[in-house]
Amino acid sequence: MRVLGVSAFYHDAAAALAVDGKIVAAAQEERFTRKKHDSRFPRHAVAYCLREAGLGLGDLDRVAFYDKPLLKFERLLETYLSFAPRGWRSFLTAMPVWLKEKLFLDRLLRTELDAVAGEITCDPWTKPFLFPEHHFSHAASAFYPSPFEEAAVLTMDGVGEWATTSFGVGRGNALTLQADITFPHSLGLLYSAFTYYTGFKVNSGEYKVMGLAPYGEPKYVDLILTHLIDLKEDGSFHLNMEYFDYCTGLRMTNDRFHRLFGGEPRRPEAELTQREMDLARSIQEVTELAVLRIARHVRTQTGMRNLCLAGGVALNCVANGRLLRERVFDRLWIQPAAGDAGGALGAALAATYGHAGTPRTVVAEEADGMVGSYLGPVYSQQEIEGFLNAQGYVYERLTDSELFDTVADLLAHEAVVGWVQGRMEFGPRALGNRSILGDARSPKMQSIMNLKVKFRESFRPFAPAVLEERVADYFELDEPSPYMLLVAPVQEVRRKPLTEEDRRLFGIQRLNRPRSDIPAVTHLDYSARIQTVSKTTNPQFYALLKAFEAKTGYGVLVNTSFNVRGEPIVCSPADAYRCFMRTEMDALVVGNCLLRKEAQRPLTADSDWRKDFQLD
């Protein structure tokens, strides 16, 4: 059973290919086109998936798209009708693209796939398409690759067709959704409203709000719960639409919302004040409260011990960490590509198991089907050297042991190293194959990486990658977190107490006070977004961490995605070299090749490169 899944036309376009339920390849289109959150049909990603599997379109048994266009159109029309005559501007903005393209999705998909068939020279796709529902695709991406034979499944996002939150049960190859909350009542859209209001970009700045939250106080929680959201004990909720503009306008919030919180939305890139921090903290607490109540209800209703999560809200790793700590479920598994890109994977798996009835076997309780989410393109050592030689770039070719030793040494001396190995990650996190690495012990590393390497806001925290078996030595977490989707506190013994002077500081001023012996990855509230690295799923990265541990005694590194602000994570050696040269990174490792910055010639004719990327 060979199935291609596709997500496109809304957020992150992606393609995924499953053969008999095994995920062979998955990638986001943005990584190839170098346009962040590229939502166009994922021609490059589809072509890559087929190449990886050695298949043509004619060899496939099913092609599935991740949502139902007519159902979504129904939601649009009913929403516009119920608010009419308000909303005419939004209506006029939405209709052209629907009447020209999205309503005829079948034809659009066929045209695009024909173009792919032409490019890679294969037979075209001639059979019908499958259209699983948006939340079913999310649920399938959460349950089918999970290490559980049976589990409850919870999906929460902005909106798909109608559903914004849904839950159900997966058992073997069967997956059923039992209940949902529908548009316009949405936890994801509530969070996005605050993303907009605090001056960040909707659908990409949500994780900045989450990162900003520890700087603030939860001053607005009561206001939010009293006026914006009616949150019931069972987790069901109802938004007061008098405060939101997204059903009828082209903004998330309206003037009444602005009056409630005492001012206009912050302008993008304007200075962050304590008010935005307090707002961020407040919406984060409300979200956590809602997620916990929903999860408790799901546990009661399903009686399951394990929970699988997907949908954009599942990328809120602070809420996930809380869910784990409160032990609502015994075990938690979160799809690493929890956003819409993962919908492509879910659609492929829904078609494989749900539609075609392929039997599902769980290999082991410990191993999931995502193979570390390393599902993207790989470049052989020969290809890497061919590229470097052709460009005339200066590099050293090292053996494995020389490489780990040399790079560990560089890192221990506070160098910032770009690290490209093996297959690219699927999902928004770099997990050690397209990463920028640094020394977590260094008090100045966060500032260096934010301002000189990533060119992003100084308040943004960095995440640690830690040897799986040593996670409990550093953090209050005693289980794997391979996808950087759980936040947990740094161990008490490692924390540095605050002085009286520290306590008097507010907001961003508090940033530069080291808070533990691994300050670069310790957030203001002593939390960390943890990635555990296992020898089985990523032997190269594991070996590097071991080498670093041998030199320093610390089996932990800063791991951030290999890109600058607004740029998609690098895919190829060429992308990596370009990003390396544009920033103050000290060294780049691609495969077994080490490139030192001081040995390179500066890039010419690249002075305006920041214009290539829109700030996110």
Next chain:
Amino acid sequence: MGAFLMELWAFMRERKKFWLLPIILVLLLFGALLVLTEGSAVAPFIYTLF
């Protein structure tokens, strides 16, 4: 277009929403006009709802 109309009919039967038919037909007529113009769906400050 024939396939689309059949699919639309099946959808309305399934969802029991025949009242959508006149609206969709009028919109399709508008759509025919819009094809001749370059419309865009740029909505920078909002979650992509459509």
